[in-house]
Amino acid sequence: VDSVIRAAAIYVGLLVIFRLTGKRTIEQITTFDFILLLIISEATQQALLGEDFSLTTAFIVILTFVGLELAISLLGANIPWVAKLVDGTPLVVVEHGKPIEKRLSKSRLTKWDILEQARSTQGLERMDQIKYAVLEKSGAISIIPYRDGEAASA
Amino acid sequence: VAEQGTDAYGGLEIDEDYPYQRLEWRIERAWWFVLLGLLVAAVLGVFGGGAVSGRDSRQGALEVEWERFVRRDAAFALDVTARGQETVTVVFDARYLELVRVRSVEPEPESVDLGTSTVAYTFRVAPGGSEVRARFWLEAQRAGTLAGDVAVGQDEVSIEQFVYP
Numbered sequence: 001v002d003s004v005i006r007a008a009a010i011y012v013g014l015l016v017i018f019r020l021t022g023k024r025t026i027e028q029i030t031t032f033d034f035i036l037l038l039i040i041s042e043a044t045q046q047a048l049l050g051e052d053f054s055l056t057t058a059f060i061v062i063l064t065f066v067g068l069e070l071a072i073s074l075l076g077a078n079i080p081w082v083a084k085l086v087d088g089t090p091l092v093v094v095e096h097g098k099p100i101e102k103r104l105s106k107s108r109l110t111k112w113d114i115l116e117q118a119r120s121t122q123g124l125e126r127m128d129q130i131k132y133a134v135l136e137k138s139g140a141i142s143i144i145p146y147r148d149g150e151a152a153s154a
Numbered sequence: 155v156a157e158q159g160t161d162a163y164g165g166l167e168i169d170e171d172y173p174y175q176r177l178e179w180r181i182e183r184a185w186w187f188v189l190l191g192l193l194v195a196a197v198l199g200v201f202g203g204g205a206v207s208g209r210d211s212r213q214g215a216l217e218v219e220w221e222r223f224v225r226r227d228a229a230f231a232l233d234v235t236a237r238g239q240e241t242v243t244v245v246f247d248a249r250y251l252e253l254v255r256v257r258s259v260e261p262e263p264e265s266v267d268l269g270t271s272t273v274a275y276t277f278r279v280a281p282g283g284s285e286v287r288a289r290f291w292l293e294a295q296r297a298g299t300l301a302g303d304v305a306v307g308q309d310e311v312s313i314e315q316f317v318y319p
Contacts, residue, residue: 009319020181020182020185021182021185022182050227051227084171084174088175088178089169089170089171089174089175090168090169090170091170091172091175092163092166092168092170095163106179132163132166134166134168144166
């Protein structure tokens with residue numbers, strides 16, 4: 001019972017912290033973010049297992065995590081607000097070649113982040129080649145370029 | 155919540171929810187202050203080991219220093235300073251020691267005597283000396299409040315602690 005409660009507490013705690021701290025922390029992993037993740041896992045590992053190194057406890061902890069993950073995805077698939085609460089919603093940050101500054105700054109992004117993504121995924125050169133850019137739930141930025149013949153001035 | 159946004163961007167079919175997104179940003183901003191508050195509290199010792207947590211009580215020939223806030227499964231020190239001739243006996247009530255684990259006692263006591271509701275640690279005072287200073291390394295076994303008494307002779311100090319999970 002104890003390890004189930006511990007694992008559930010850590011799952012919920014981490015979910016809340018990561019969700020509240022924002023999308024950028026999860027996606028766009030830099031070298032330092034990677035080290036940060038290692039430190040976080042090391043810090044939680046001790047609290048999860050304590051001084052109990054048995055196989056049973058290890059599997060109970062794993063099962064708790066997998067079970068919670070499953071439960072939340074099941075809930076999210078059936079109840080829209082649960083999915084919204086846990087995963088958030090996508091957000092359009094560039095519309096018809098124009099960055100929406102307020103949305104970008106609130107999401108802690110700049111137009112340079114958008115352009116970087118446009119270059120690396122679509123080979124685009126300028127903002128006016130982007131029809132839409134969407135900050136996805138995962139924290140990734142999707143770029144939708146204008147198709148050939150489509151006008152950039154809308 | 156109604157499905158929305160399909161028409162907001164021409165052909166872009168997306169489940170954007172800007173009102174919800176704004177609520178989320180507001181909560182995010184509030185969280186930053188909570189985060190800052192938690193960090194300041196941790197530095198001050200609200201979670202143990204800082205200025206807010208240290209306690210010191212003197213009662214006649216007995217002085218006890220301990221931590222108001224401790225954490226489960228983490229060792230904390232309880233310092234007892236007492237005056238006495240030849241031997242000094244530090245008496246804990248057993249209900250306190252039931253809830254904490256005694257990791258070690260520095261220096262080693264000469265004897266440990268179990269009473270019906272007490273545990274007594276006896277230390278020998280060096281010839282010519284008049285004081286014993288002992289450190290008990292303890293570890294709370296469960297979260298919640300902890301209370302107990304430490305006594306030397308007639309002098310008694312009451313301890314109250316909060317254990318974080």
